[in-house]
Amino acid sequence: xxxxxxxxxxxxxxxxxxxxxxxxxxxxxxxxxxxxxxxxxxxxxxxxxxxxxxxxxxxxxxxxxxxxxxxxxxxxxxxxxxxxxxxxxxxxxxxxxxxxxxxxxxxxxxxxxxxxxxxxxxxxxxxxxxxxxxxxxxxxxxxxxxxxxxxxxxxxxxxxxxxxxxxxxxxxxxxxxxxxxxxxxxxxxxxxxxxxxxxxxxxxxxxxxxxxxxxxxxxxxxxxxxxxxxxxxx
Amino acid sequence: xxxxxxxxxxxxxxxxxxxxxxxxxxxxxxxxxxxxxxxxxxxxxxxxxxxxxxxxxxxxxxxxxxxxxxxxxxxxxxxxxxxxxxxxxxxxxxxxxxxxxxxxxxxxxxxxxxxxxxxxxxxxxxxxxxxxxxxxxxxxxxxxxxxxxxxxxxxxxxxxxxxxxxxxxxxxxxxxxxxxxxxxxxxxxxxxxxxxxxxxxxxxxxxxxxxxxxxxxxxxxxxxxxxxxxxxxx
Numbered sequence: 099x100x101x102x103x104x105x106x107x108x109x110x111x112x113x114x115x116x117x118x119x120x121x122x123x124x125x126x127x128x129x130x131x132x133x134x135x136x137x138x139x140x141x142x143x144x145x146x147x148x149x150x151x152x153x154x155x156x157x158x159x160x161x162x163x164x165x166x167x168x169x170x171x172x173x174x175x176x177x178x179x180x181x182x183x184x185x186x187x188x189x190x191x192x193x194x195x196x197x198x199x200x201x202x203x204x205x206x207x208x209x210x211x212x213x214x215x216x217x218x219x220x221x222x223x224x225x226x227x228x229x230x231x232x233x234x235x236x237x238x239x240x241x242x243x244x245x246x247x248x249x250x251x252x253x254x255x256x257x258x259x260x261x262x263x264x265x266x267x268x269x270x271x272x273x274x275x276x277x278x279x280x281x282x283x284x285x286x287x288x289x290x291x292x293x294x295x296x297x298x299x300x301x302x303x304x305x306x307x308x309x310x311x312x313x314x315x316x317x318x319x320x321x322x323x324x325x326x327x328x329x330x331x332x
Numbered sequence: 333x334x335x336x337x338x339x340x341x342x343x344x345x346x347x348x349x350x351x352x353x354x355x356x357x358x359x360x361x362x363x364x365x366x367x368x369x370x371x372x373x374x375x376x377x378x379x380x381x382x383x384x385x386x387x388x389x390x391x392x393x394x395x396x397x398x399x400x401x402x403x404x405x406x407x408x409x410x411x412x413x414x415x416x417x418x419x420x421x422x423x424x425x426x427x428x429x430x431x432x433x434x435x436x437x438x439x440x441x442x443x444x445x446x447x448x449x450x451x452x453x454x455x456x457x458x459x460x461x462x463x464x465x466x467x468x469x470x471x472x473x474x475x476x477x478x479x480x481x482x483x484x485x486x487x488x489x490x491x492x493x494x495x496x497x498x499x500x501x502x503x504x505x506x507x508x509x510x511x512x513x514x515x516x517x518x519x520x521x522x523x524x525x526x527x528x529x530x531x532x533x534x535x536x537x538x539x540x541x542x543x544x545x546x547x548x549x550x551x552x553x554x555x556x557x558x559x560x561x562x563x564x565x566x
Binding site (some may be wrong): 165217219225227231233242243244247266 | 464467478481
């Protein structure tokens, strides 16, 4: 537990970092509802994500699972895409697309290598069931599924980052957050965690390539999870 | 979500059911402190387990991780075994023996087969870090690590059993608890879960073989986890 203790725990942001939410939703919506602009649909759904969690963070509502927040956003946007007629079973099935997201092509190989030297866990705002179903389908080899649901708080609440250190009884400096979002990494760094940025230029689709410039504040910067494993000597 | 929906989630008691706590502690204590009666030491440590959790269940103290309860019991029993002189580092190391318990010989093979048809998760009073470290060392292939720590309540509190159904958004009847302890299974059944009893006649060591008689109230009765996989057609 000294300041120089090595990093032993890697926790991973999931949506955009490990799995391709945009491409997965585009594929499923295009297949189910070919008349819909699936790219716009995916972006609209995701656009409701931060405002929905903000209602929990602000205390306006108590903690609810992301599945429920996703469902509320879905119900809101369906009329805009000509899908107001969808019945309950169709809505419930579509909402579970977040359990069926595909991994980026490097994720399973990178995680499998990182797992040989580190304890690897999710640290996502997705709920435990969502993350477990996703991992089982996509073959993500977590040592442990950690979620906002465990800490009853959504990132970037410090209770999530510090909660990981408490769970594993290590100092925050022994934990590294791996994410494709600088704001998530900034919040983790403020709690004393190490940080690794993963470039995911196509997170929002090929029509709007994301800026993936390095930030010198991060401990590591990698193209993908295999590149991170290379750099960490796994 | 009908009453006849099939079982999809298997959750496992850990200490005694999946890992051999008695044999593992005897081996480690015999090796570190050969002058100590390791069999009596293991039993004394475990004897403090239910009373320690009862302080949390009764509300006498707030929720604390099992690591902390184990440590309190350890500090209490050390003088009785001539080990009052152990320094902090030795106590901390010995307390982590619960993270280093060996699996029963059938556990990894049985879980690996069961995982092909079911979502498999721990449901233990052990804390998340303990269970994750144990799984990584022993090769237990959990889809998800669930713990009293997630639900902030110790088994047999109904919040633990019902919490599993909530996490996976299924009815209690779609969850089965697998355990070597009839009282744990009784409490799960009272919450509507299916139950599978696993014989572990040597849980308390070869000197005191445990009664492993079937109870017709359980859904399944198996010699070990491979036998359970056989019965469930995995």
